[in-house]
Each structure stands twice: as C-alpha cells, then as structure tokens.
Amino acid sequence: MNHASALLSVEHLVVEYRSGRLRGPKRVIDDVSLTIGAGETLGLVGESGSGKTTIGRAILGLAPVTSGRVVLDGTDISRLGRRERRDRAQGVQAIFQDPYSSLNPSMSIAEILVEPIREGTQAEKRRRVHELLDAVRLPSDAGRRQAREFSGGQRQRIAIARALALHPRLIVCDEPTSALDMSTQTRVLELLREIQQRTAVSYLFISHDLGVVRAMSDRTAVLLGGRVVEEGTADQVAGDPRHPYSKRLQMATPVADPVLQAQRRQERQALLREQAAAGVA
Template sequence: MTTTDHGPLLRVEDLVVEYRSGRLRAPKRVIDDVSLEIAPGETLGLVGESGSGKTTIGRAVLGLAPVTSGRILLDGTQISGLRRRERRDRARGVQAIFQDPYSSLNPSMSIADILAEPIREGTPASRRERVRELLDAVGLPADAGRRRAREFSGGQRQRIAIARALALRPRLIICDEPTSALDMSTQTRVLGLLRDIQARTDVSYLFISHDLGVVRAMSDRTAVLLGGRVVEEGTAEQIARDPRHPYSRRLQMATPVADPVLQARRREERATLLREQARSAAA
C-alpha cells in the first residue's frame, strides 16, 4: 500500500459491515475484513461487479452505512462510530459524487443555492464569490448559477455535482460510479475534469466502478472486490494488464477494447474461464 512519510490520508482497518433483515434472522455480512489505504493526492480504484460491496465501503467511509467492526481513520483520526453531530463536523474532509446526476441535485433549487448550501462561514458576498469559483473550476459559466438542474445535460449536471463536492475543500472525495450514467464522450470529459481537479488541489479519490478500463484510466492503485472481500490489490496498470486472481481476469476480459479480433478473443477466454470455474465448483 502506498503512503507518504506522514502516513495515509484514509485508512480502513479490518472493516466489517453487516445488515439485519429481521429480528430473528442472522445478520448478513456484506463487507468482510476489508483493509485499504489512500495517500494524499492518490486515487484508489475499487472495482467489482454489482453486489460486490464496493458502494457499501464508500457509504461506510461517509458515515452512511453501519460499521459492525473495524476502524476508518481520516488523517489518523477515527471517523467511524461517531455520533451524528461529530460525523457532520468530520464530513468536511470527505465528500461524495454519486452515480446519477439527475437524482442527486434538488430540482427546485437554483444551482447557486445548491452550491452555497453547504458553505456556512463567511458573508453572503463571500459565498457568492465561492459559487463563482466552483462553477469556473468545473468549466461552467457564472450565469449557470441562476438556472436549475433540469436545464442542464447529464454531463453538465455531473459537473455541478463535482462542484458541490468541492464546496468545502475536502481532502477525500468518494466517486461512486460517477460516469456510468453518461455516454462515452461525456464520460471522457468528466474523467479528464476529475484528473485536472486532482492535479490542482491534491485531493484524493476513492474511485468506485464496475468497469476495469475506467478504473485503470483514473487510478494509481486498484483493489478488486468480490463478495465483500478484497481478492487482489496492485497498481492500476498491473491489475489491468496482468491480473492474478481468476475474478480479476474475468473483469479484464469483460472490458471493451477497440480491436474486434482482441475483443472476440477476450470473450472466448472469458467463456473458457467461466467453464473452468464452474467445473472446479462442481468437483
């Protein structure tokens, strides 16, 4: 795991998350003994199929999912298990960008009000100036603040969501499938914006996705999640090019490539791997 001389910005230690679906039923374990670290200015990609638990880890870091056991520390200070008010105070250091830009923005509020809402300090004039700074940071004109979310495209709405996440100058942003609802060209532009913001601000990202190709493009390191457990971790390039775990290889083979011959070969390799795993499970 990559750290700086001062230690990681985020440390997740032996995290367990369980949910109860009924009073008499045994709890369902959705995160099982996960440990992760993110250094300042680093992006850790968390990749896995739907149901692997990756969003639950992000929600646990945000204080939105219960932590059954283990610890979550931000810059050496524990942020898991805090009371609501304490969690709100700590939330300044961690913000989120969610998957759906259509439902994550209040349609009844102007963009200026959406961006100014989390900003408590300063005068009205200083908050208006901060809103202008945020719109400029994500490539939107100043007059966008007077409009409402329904007037913008999906890519523009996700830029607004990014601006809102930046409002409190967080040190860590949880990016939960932030481009999966966008078309390919818009996705590329939004990913480029996230990289530019990181270069300017040194913010860290926990980048959550089911797409190994997107994770490779965004991340310094990648952790592969299966059934609530990390089954492989390494540099983003190593996981994308030479994964060791069979599940990681399945994700690699499912990643689209431009070469039709290579794409066909990957489909056949994935089918062969799935057949081999099915035979091993039946043996």
Template sequence: MNALLQVQDLVVRFPGRRRTSTTVIDGVSFELAEGETLSLVGESGSGKTTIGRAILGLAPVSGGSITFRGETISGIPRARRRKLARDLQVIFQDPYSSLNPSMTVGDILVEPLAAAGVAGGRARIRELLDAVGLPADAAARYPREFSGGQRQRVAIARALALDPAVIVCDEPTSALDVTTQARVLRLLRDIQRATGVAYLFISHDLGVVNEISDRIAVLHRGKIVELGDAHQVSTAPRHEYTRRLQMAAPVADPAKQRERRERRLGLLAQGRQDP
C-alpha cells in the same frame, strides 16, 4: 505511503429476519494516500458502495475501524460527523437525482458553504463553475436545463466547494454515455492535479477505473481478492475473478476486442478459467 484514510478489518452487517444478520463487508483493509486515486471495483452486490457509505457514516460499522488523519471516525457523534464533512465529500452515481430540482445551481453550490459558515459564497461559486468548465451564468439556471454530463459537473463542483481532502466517487460516470464518461474522468484528473484531492473511486467497470486509478482493489462477495498498482491489476491480474472482470469490460476498439477474445481462449485452453 503517507496514509490519509485507513480502513482496517472493516466488517459491515445488516440485520435480517428473526434476529439474523447478513455480513456485507467481511474484513476489508486498505489505505488511501493524499492525492491518490484508489478504485474499488466489483460486480453489483460485491460491497463496494457499502464501504463508501461506511466511510461517510451512512452505513453501520460492525467491526474493524476507519481512521482519517489518525483519528477514528467510525461511530463518531453526529456533530463531529458534520464537521468532518468539510474533509470528506461524495459524488453520487445519478446526476439526475443527486441535485435538488427546485434549487438553482448557485443555491446548490452555496448550500454547503453556508452550512460551514464560509464567507464569500458568490465569488466561490464563480470559482467552482470555472473549475468544472461551466459558464458563470449557470448559477442562475436549474438542473433540468443541463445535460447529464453537465449535471455531473455541478455535482463535482458541489463536492469541491469546501476543499475536501477526500472525495468518495460512487459510480460517478455509470449513468453517462462513453464520450461524456471520458470528459468527466479527464475533469476529475485535472482537478486532482490542481488541488491534490484524493479519490476513493467506486465502479463496476474495470475499463473505467483503468483510466483514472493509481491503485485498484477488487472486491468479491465483501472481501478484497486483489489489491495492487493499477497497471499491474489491469494488465496482469493475479486473481481469477479480476480476470473475469477484465474480460467483461467493454472495449470500443475492435482490434482490442479480438486480442482480448484470443487471450480468453488461451486462458481457457490452459484450464485457468472457472467452469
């Protein structure tokens, strides 16, 4: 695998009271290849979002390293981090709060282009809106005029503005209904096929990541407990915690719900479930 992004023995600690600290990420390692989707999945508090923030320079790195295209990017100066933003972008969880309500969509999209000194911003805006399935006249409207799914499309367009190599997708569908989730996931896959962008996809829902991932890393209490091919992790998980996540993932199909319930009972009968 030609690694684009490498995380090696990553440790993240946050200061606590009386000179103590809390270890949130404890020795996490993984690689992300060009054009790949690697998903980090786990319950709330497992550390998955903290890993994404550490990669983006928004959380402190207490140990280990993060490299991008062979260059160490953990702890780099702010000026270098700003330049790196052309290659590393993010889609945040909440499409309602991640867009400036006082700016038009056109201004939101031209902002990263102007900051990077990219010419031809208006033409690029039309390209970006078309890429995410929004009409050209969306540029003159404000975020409040759009639905949640449409706002997330604007956020995706903003992340794509500078043709990044990697996008950190931090729970990008969790604030959306199931139908809109499916549309956004399909859009992300289409964009990846067209551009070759790599996704680090962060989610608490194993059912969602099953739909988009090439590989899945399962986090529990700041450690990776399982990492493998998406099909293997979703259909034959090796770790008990992964099996619990799989059982907890919502399923719309009643027949699949019954099948999963029977499977869970079978695991219980074999004594493979936690008490």
C-alpha cells in the same frame, strides 16, 4: 502504504445488516483493509453486489460499521457522534452515479453549491459559487438555472462542483461516469484528473469497469463477495491480473475494436466454463 502515513485508513472493516427476525445478520463487508494517500486515487472495482458501494457509504457515514475502523487524518470517524461527524465530514465528500437524482430539482445551481457553506458573507459565497463553476468549466450564469436545464455530463460537473465546495481532502466517486456516454465520460474523467492535479485531493474511485479504474487510479483493489481478493498498481491489476475473478473483469472490459471485443467475449466464456468446472468463484 503504511497505515500511519495514509490520509484515509480503512482497517478490518466489517458491515452487517439484519436480514430478518429469524435470521442472523448478513455480512456484506468482511474484514476489508484499504489505504489512500494524500493526492492519490485508489480504484475499487467489482461487479454489482460485490460491496464496493457499501464501503464508500461506510466511509461517508451512510452505512453502519459493525467492527473495524475508518481513520481520516488520524481520527476514527466511524466512532464519532452525529454532530462531530458532520463537522469532520467536511474533509470527505461524494460524487454519486446519477447526477440528476443527487441534485435538488427545486433549487437553483447557485443555491445547491452554496448550501453546505456555513461561513462567509453573501458576497463571499457568491464568489465561491463562481469559483466552483469555473473549476468545472461551466459558465457563471449557470448558477441561475436549475438542474433539469443541463445535460447529464453538465449535471455531473455540477455534482463535482458541490463536492468541492468545502475543500475536501477525499472524495468518494461512486460510479461517477457509468450513466454517461463514452465521449462525455472521457471529458468528466479528464476534469477529475485536472482537479486532482490542481488541488491534491484524494479519490476513492468506485466502478465495475476495470478499464475506467485503470485510467483513473494509482492503485486498484478488487472486491468479491465483500472481501478484497487482489490489490496492486492499476497497471498490474488491469494488465496482468492474478486472481481468477480479476481476470474475468479484465475480459469484460469493453474495447473499441469489434473483432477484439468478440475474441474477449469468447475467451471470457471459456474462462467461466473452466473456472466453473474447477469450482473457482
């Protein structure tokens, strides 16, 4: 996709952290460029430590940008001051992995949902809370309860509702289903797809599971050691990966058939041995 036509354009992003007085900075994201179009889902996949969450945090303004640009709707949001970024941040929201820790346990669900809404009368805010609960298929009386009264899947629906509160153009979904069981995960993914069809919101969908990314994404980027090593359509990357690391991720994707799962495990172990002998990362 052309950077100029993208809703979000990450251009030559570098993120470094200081690792101590005597050591130089540690580079965790190294010259990453990505684009996301309006109404599109870009999957970002990699194992733990690959840097995928750091990219999401950099887009959200929660991680320092050492160099490069994060351009949203033509504005480099990585260079904005705190107040300017807060105003622009309405266009980018997040759904995190653990729905319970991301919800304030001392607040009712209605208070959580209405908190980011700055404008409107109390009646308008109450209507917005009802709209948000309806959008994620929760009853209207859920607003009177607290997060601890809900299951994990319901809490994630509440987190999705909060992300929708300010009508964002882009939502960073950071492992939003990895803490859920398989059936609940499927229902939450279906809800995210339904919301996208209805609102044309864009997603950056971050996961370690190539199968989940394939189910959600239009395009997929594979991250290894802070660098993109492969990018293509979701079907191509998951079905016919080119990079050795992408092939390992493909073989690590769980399948329902136990015989096929065991076969994949053996093939992955053989591939690891082959790649180690050849000195391939």
